[in-house]
Amino acid sequence: MIAARVLRGPLAAALFVATLPADAAVSCSVSTTGAMNFMTYDPLSAANASVTVTLNCQNNPPPGGATVNWSMQLTNGSSGSCVGATGRTMQRQPALDATIGYNIYQNATSTVWGNAGCGTFPFGSFGLNGNQSFTVNQTMTGVAPSSQFVPAGNYSETLQLTVSF
Secondary structure, rough: EEEEEOOOOOOOEEEEOOOOOOOEEEHHHHHHHOOOOOEOOOOOOOOEEEEEEEEEEEOOOOOOEEEEEEEEEOOOOOOOOOOOOOOOEEEEEEOOOEEEEHHEEEEEOOOOOOOOEEEEEEEEEEEEOOOOEEEEEEEEEEOOOOOOOOOOOEEEOOOOEEEEO
């Protein structure tokens, strides 16, 4: 059995970039349910793990309303790719002599959670009026496909999630 960990800490490193106009009275926060951890990998069956990312925005009037455009982009990691079922790779630690292929998908679908280079990442917009708030929940589902026969050890990868709003 192989202990496989994809993201260290609370979603590795999260970078928050504000893109609202300077006069907007909206405040936003981002949180996660923790680190993604595949636990033990068995090459006879796929390993799955998930983490939920939450963006919560509050309109603080006056005056009027605001539109919030948001996106959540995830780096490719050490493989430099996010294409295919094994597009990303976790490396054996500390030897770096073996890898387990995996990928991360949006909300338990077959759509890869990527970035502008991959062309697939969650994004959207919402309007806020008065004292409204709005919450966006996106679930990252990691899948390490079966039939990857690799040496025992700890495998890890650090990815960066950039949430823009």
